Amino acid sequence: MLLPVLFSFGPSLAGVIVTGLFLDRAGLKDLARRTVKKRVxxxxxxxxxxxxxxxxxxxxxxxxxxxxxxxxxxxxxxxxx
The missing domain is CATH 1.20.5 (Single alpha-helices involved in coiled-coils or other helix-helix interfaces)
Known part of the structure; x- marks a missing residue:
């Protein structure tokens, strides 16, 4: 049951980890800001x-x-x- 969850969120989690490693807190803040930019x-x-x-x-x-x-x-x- 854990594998489908990991496969579903794996690419997103990898993107957050890589952004955090290469762009530090500023990159993570920018990523979060762009994620919620659209109003629904x-x-x-x-x-x-x-x-x-x-x-x-x-x-x-x-x-x-x-x-x-x-x-x-x-x-x-x-x-x-």
Whole structure:
């Protein structure tokens, strides 16, 4: 579960590390300033933050309502002795 997270944020983290190594605090401040330079309406921020968890909760509720979530039964081909 850790690898997808590292793969997702790895390039961004590498960029921050390299900026910090070569341009020190001034470079990191400039990077942070340019990152938040664009103004985004609050409704879009709420949509981005609330829609994915809403879809997850909705799919879980649909699975529960349709009788999913039965315990998974695992049978070994050779019984353990």
């Amino acid at each position: 309406p609050a409704r879009w921020i709420l949509i981005v933050l609330l829609v994915p968890p809403g879809v997850c909760v909705g799919s879980l509720l649909a699975g529960w309502a349709l009788g999913g979530f039965a315990p998974y039964r695992f049978d070994l081909p050779v019984p353990l002795t």
